Amino acid sequence: xxxxxxxxxxxxxxxxxxxPDPRPFADMVRPAxxxxxxxFQANCAMPLAKQLGRPxxxxxxxxxxxxxxxxxxxxxxxxxxGFINLKLRDDWLQSAVNQSAxxxxxxxxxxAAPRRYVIDFSSPxxxxxxxxxxxxxxxxxxxxxxxxRALGHSVVSDNHIGDWGTQFGMxxxxxxxxxxxxxxxxxxxxxxxxxxxxxxxxxxxxxxxxALAQLEATLAARQQLLTAGExxxxxxxxxxxxxxxxLRADVTASEEExxxxxxxxxxxxxxxxxxxxxxxxxxxxxxxxxETARLHAGDPENLRLWQEFxxxxxxxxxxxxxxxxxxxxxxxxESYYQPxxxxxxxxxxxxxxxxxxxxxxCVFVExxxxxxxxRKTDGAFTYGTTDLATxxxxxxxxxxxxxxxxxxxxxxEHFDLLFAAARKWGYTQTEFKHVSFGTVMGEDGRPFKTRAxxxxxxxxxxxxxxxxxxxxxxxxxxxxxxxxxxxAPELDDAARQAxxxxxxxxxxxxxxxxxxRESDYVFSWDKMLAKSGDTATYxxxxxxxxxxxxRRGGVDRAALRQQADAIRLxxxxxxxxxxxxxxxPDAxxxxxxDYRPNQLTQYLFETANLLSTFYEQxxxxxxxxxxxxxxxxxxxxxxxxxxxRGLSLLGIRVAEKM
Ligand code: ARG
Numbered sequence: 001x002x003x004x005x006x007x008x009x010x011x012x013x014x015x016x017x018x019x020p021d022p023r024p025f026a027d028m029v030r031p032a033x034x035x036x037x038x039x040f041q042a043n044c045a046m047p048l049a050k051q052l053g054r055p056x057x058x059x060x061x062x063x064x065x066x067x068x069x070x071x072x073x074x075x076x077x078x079x080x081x082g083f084i085n086l087k088l089r090d091d092w093l094q095s096a097v098n099q100s101a102x103x104x105x106x107x108x109x110x111x112a113a114p115r116r117y118v119i120d121f122s123s124p125x126x127x128x129x130x131x132x133x134x135x136x137x138x139x140x141x142x143x144x145x146x147x148x149r150a151l152g153h154s155v156v157s158d159n160h161i162g163d164w165g166t167q168f169g170m171x172x173x174x175x176x177x178x179x180x181x182x183x184x185x186x187x188x189x190x191x192x193x194x195x196x197x198x199x200x201x202x203x204x205x206x207x208x209x210x211a212l213a214q215l216e217a218t219l220a221a222r223q224q225l226l227t228a229g230e231x232x233x234x235x236x237x238x239x240x241x242x243x244x245x246x247l248r249a250d251v252t253a254s255e256e257e258x259x260x261x262x263x264x265x266x267x268x269x270x271x272x273x274x275x276x277x278x279x280x281x282x283x284x285x286x287x288x289x290x291e292t293a294r295l296h297a298g299d300p301e302n303l304r305l306w307q308e309f310x311x312x313x314x315x316x317x318x319x320x321x322x323x324x325x326x327x328x329x330x331x332x333x334e335s336y337y338q339p340x341x342x343x344x345x346x347x348x349x350x351x352x353x354x355x356x357x358x359x360x361x362c363v364f365v366e367x368x369x370x371x372x373x374x375r376k377t378d379g380a381f382t383y384g385t386t387d388l389a390t391x392x393x394x395x396x397x398x399x400x401x402x403x404x405x406x407x408x409x410x411x412x413e414h415f416d417l418l419f420a421a422a423r424k425w426g427y428t429q430t431e432f433k434h435v436s437f438g439t440v441m442g443e444d445g446r447p448f449k450t451r452a453x454x455x456x457x458x459x460x461x462x463x464x465x466x467x468x469x470x471x472x473x474x475x476x477x478x479x480x481x482x483x484x485x486x487x488a489p490e491l492d493d494a495a496r497q498a499x500x501x502x503x504x505x506x507x508x509x510x511x512x513x514x515x516x517r518e519s520d521y522v523f524s525w526d527k528m529l530a531k532s533g534d535t536a537t538y539x540x541x542x543x544x545x546x547x548x549x550x551r552r553g554g555v556d557r558a559a560l561r562q563q564a565d566a567i568r569l570x571x572x573x574x575x576x577x578x579x580x581x582x583x584x585p586d587a588x589x590x591x592x593x594d595y596r597p598n599q600l601t602q603y604l605f606e607t608a609n610l611l612s613t614f615y616e617q618x619x620x621x622x623x624x625x626x627x628x629x630x631x632x633x634x635x636x637x638x639x640x641x642x643x644x645r646g647l648s649l650l651g652i653r654v655a656e657k658m
Contacts, residue, residue, distance in 0.1 A: 001096065001107060004029065004586040007040055007069065007086065014066040018048060018059065029086075031583070038085035039579060045082035056082030088579065090569060097578040098565045101638045106645055108585045110152035117155045118394045119145050121406035122321075125162030126313035126333070127171050127192050130320075130458050132440045132448050132523075133408050139512045139651065140437060141406035142326045143597040146649045151588055156398050160390065161317075161333035163310050165383075169292025170199040172305050173284065176291075178277070189316040192309060202278050203285035205268040208261035215261055219254040226251055296338075296380065310335075323462055324505065326651060337389040341381040344389045345374050353424050365420040372417040384418055391422050395430060402431035404595060409436040409518065435595045438520035440512075448523045462505060468525055469504035470496065472537065476658060490657050499655045503529065503537055506652040510536035513650055514601035534605045536652050539643055542608040544658040546640035553621045553633070560633055567638075568631040573617040577610045577635060584642050588649070597650060604646045611639050 008026045015022035025044035032041045045063060049056035060082040067076060073086045100107040121141020124130040145157045174195030184191040226247040232240060268274045281287070295302040314331065321327060345361055348354035354363045354374050362371035372384045394400045405415060415434035422432060442448040473496050477489045491499065511528040515521045529537050550557055569575045580603075587603035590596070620636055623629035644654050 001099075001109065001582075002585045002589055003072075003088070003096075003582060004031070004040070005589060006072070010067060010069050010072075011042060011044070011063070013068065014063050015044070015048070017066055018052070018062065032085065035576070037079060037083075038087040040086040040088075042084040042086070043082075045078075045084060049082065060084050090575065093575065093578055093582065094567065094569045095565075096582045097569070097635070097638070098567050100582055100584070101561070101567060101634055102564060106584050106638075106642055107582060108150060108152075108588060115153050115401040116399055117148055117153055117402045117404060118158055118398050118400040119148075119155060119404045119406065120158050120160045120390075121145075121404075122328075123160040123162065123407070124317065125165055125167055126317065127189075127309055128162070128165075128167040128196055130317070132458070132461070135458060135461075135508075136437050136440060136512055137406045137408070138321075138324065138326070139509045140435065140517055140597060141404075142324070143509075143513055143600075143650045144404065144406065144435070144591070144595055146651060147588055147591050147597065147600065150645075150649055151592055156330060156394075156400070157328045158394075158398075159328040159331040159333075161314070161331060163313075163333035164296075164335040164338060164386075166289065166292050167196060168295055168306055168309070169288045169290070170203075171195050171309065172291040172295065172302055173288040174199040175305060177281065188309075188312045192313070198277070199284060199288055201264075201268065201274065202281055203288065204264045205274075205278050206282060207285060208264040212258075212261055212265070215254065215258045219251070219258055222247070222250045222254050293380070320458060320462075323459070324509075324651070325653065332390075332393075334383075334386045337386050337393065338381075340389045340392075341385050344385055344392070345381065348374060348388075348425065351425070353421070363417075363421040363424065365417055365424075368413075368417055368420070370413075370417070372421045384414065384421070387414075387418050388422060388425065391418075391425075391427060391430075391432075395427060400430060402433065404433050404435050406435045406437070409438055412436055433595065435517070437517040438515075441520050441522045443522060443524060445522075462508065465508045465525075465528075466500050466504035468529055469507060469537075470500035472529055472531065473499045473503060473658065476531070476541075495657070499658050502653045502655050503540060503658070506536040506540060506647070509650060509652055510539075510601065513597040514605075516598055517596060534601070536647065539604055539608050539647060540652075540654050541658055542611055543640055543643045543647075543654045544656060546611075546636055546643075547656045549620060549636060550633075555633055557637055560630070560637060563630060563634065566627070566630050567634045568627065570628075571618050573610070573614040574632070574635060577607075577614045577639065580607050580610050581635075581638055581642055584646070587646070600646055600650060604643060607639065607642060607646075611636075 007029050011029050012022045012026035015025050019025065025048055028044040028047075029040055029042045032038050042063075045060035046056045049059040052059065057078060060078040064076045064078065064084060069076065069086065072088060072092050074089055076084050076086050079085055096107075119141055121144075122134060122138040124134040141157070145155050149155050171192050175192070178195060178198055180191060180194075183194070226244070229240075229243055229247045232243075235243065268278050291302060295306055345354065348363065349361060354361050356362075357364075357371065359377040360373055361375040362373050364371045373382050374385050374388075375381055391403065394403055407415070412434055415432075415436075419432040419434075422430075440448040473491070477491045477496060480489050481487055507528045511523070512521075514534055527533070528535060531537050531541060549555075567578065569578050583603065587600050590599035590603075593599075614635070618632055620629065620632045623632055647654055
C-alpha cells in the first residue's frame, strides 16, 4: 500500500468540508522531518487558515475532527501554530510490514489506470563522439523505464539516434579524402570518429581564421566603449556601475571568443600534417555540408557509404549498452522519419499551423520569439520537423499517453517550442515532458570530458571505474583476514573481477542518479566509490552483509519466508526500519511524480542507514529468543530484498558476496 497516498486521500476527504479544492492542501502531508513528533506531518492548516481568515489551530482542530484515520493512526495531535502530527498505529504497521514481506511486489500495487509511456533517451548522434551527457541520458532514462514498469505502466524505450545529421556529411567527406583503409578495417568506428574529429578541426580552423579580423575589431570596439563608459560623468553611481558591468562582460566575452579562435588556429599551425591538410582543403566546411545535402538528395555513393557506416556505429553503441546492462525496445533514429517529413510540412501548412516566413516554413508559438522551423529556405527539413513526425508516429503506432524526452537542459527551448507546436497540431491529450538534466563537471570546474573524447573514451571511462572498483574489492576481501567471524578472503580472482564490474558500473550509474537531475554535478571517482555515504557501493555492501548474516547463521532464506506474520515490532529501531520498508511503494510513486530517480536513491540511502542503526541496537543471530530471532531475520531479509529491488530498478546489480 502507498501509505502517503492513502493519508493524502483521507486528508482530501476531511478537507472537502473546508475548501472546494482540497488536493493541494492534502498534498502537504509529508513524512515527518523529526520522528519525535510522529511519522507524518501535515502543514496545510496554516495556508488554509490564511485563505479562510481564521486561526490556524482552529482549522487544524476542525481538520482532525473530520479526519478518518483511526484504522491507520493513533489520535492525531496539533502542535505549534497548527501542525498536524500523525503516528501510525504499531499494530497496523506490524501487519503492513508482514504483508510486504509476503508480497513479491513488495507492496507495490498496480495502478487502476496504467499509462503507456514512450521514453526517448540516450539518443546519441552516431558517428560522432558520444559524450558523458549521453551517458546521463542513458542512465536516467533506463532507470525511469524500469521504475515506471515496476509501477505497472507500459513502457516503450526508444533510442532516437541521430543518424541523418550533418555529421554524416563530415565523415563522408573525411572518408573520401583522409581515410586510413587499414585502420578502418581494424576498427571502423574508431576510424570514423577520428575522421569526424579531423574534419571538425579543419573546418573550425578555417572558420576561426575567417572570423579573426572581425573578432579583433569587435574586441577593440568594445574596449573603446568600456573606456568611454569609464569616463562618463552624467550617470549616478548605480547606473554607472550597471553600465560598466555590462561593458566589461562584453569585453570578456569578446576576449574569450578571440582566445578560443586563436587556440584553434594555433593547434593546427603547430602540427605540420594538420596544417598541410588544412591548406589542401580550404573549403572543407562547405564541401562537407554539400556531402550531407547529397546524401539527403539520395546520391547513390553517399547513400551506400551511409548504409555501410550506420550499422557499425550502432553495433559499437550496442556494446556499451550491453556493458551497462540495458537495451531498447526500439531504435528508430532520425533517418526513419525522413520519408514522412514532406507530408508533415504539407499537413502543417494546409492546416494553417505553419506559415511562410522569409522563404522558410515556420510554426510560430505565442510567447516565443523564435519559431519552430519546419523547412529552411534551402528546402531542408530540420531536427524539429523530425521530432514532430516522431510524435505522430508515437501517438498513432505506439499509442503513447505520455512521451518523455530525457535530454540535456540545453535543449529546453527546442522542447518548449516542439510541445507547443505538437499541441497546435492536435496532440492535446498527450503528456509531453522534457526530463531535462544538467551538465557533468570535471573536478577542474569545466564540463567533464572523457579522456579521448570519443566512443572509446566512454568505454574507457567504464574500464576506469571497474579498475578503481577492483582495488576496493581487493582491499575489502583481503581485510577479511582480520575478521573474527570469517577470517579468510571469500573471493577468487574471477569472482573479484565480477564484483568489480558490478561495483564500478553501479557506482557510475548511482553517482549520476542520486543528484537532482537538473543540477550540474562534479564527477569524482573518490566520492563515487566510497564505501560509506550515499553511494551504490555502500548499499551493495549492505546487501552483501545481509547475505553474510544468513550464511553465518546457516539460515535457509526460502524456508524463513514461509513463516507468515512472524515479524514483531518492539524495539524502536525495528519499528523505524519497518516503517521505512513499508514506504517502498511511496518512494517509487515519488519518482513517477516528476520523473526523478533521486527520490529512490534517497529512499535506499535512508533504508541502508536505518539498517545500520537496527544492527547496532538489535542483535539478530544472537537475539534473546527464537521468535525475536525469526522476526529480525525476516526484517533483515525484507530489507535485503528491497535494497536489491530498488537498486535493480536503477539498473544497478548486487553481489551476494563482496
Ligand atoms: N541526438 C540528440 C543529441 O545528441 C538528442 C535527441 C533527443 N531526442 C529527440 N527526440 N530530440 O543532442
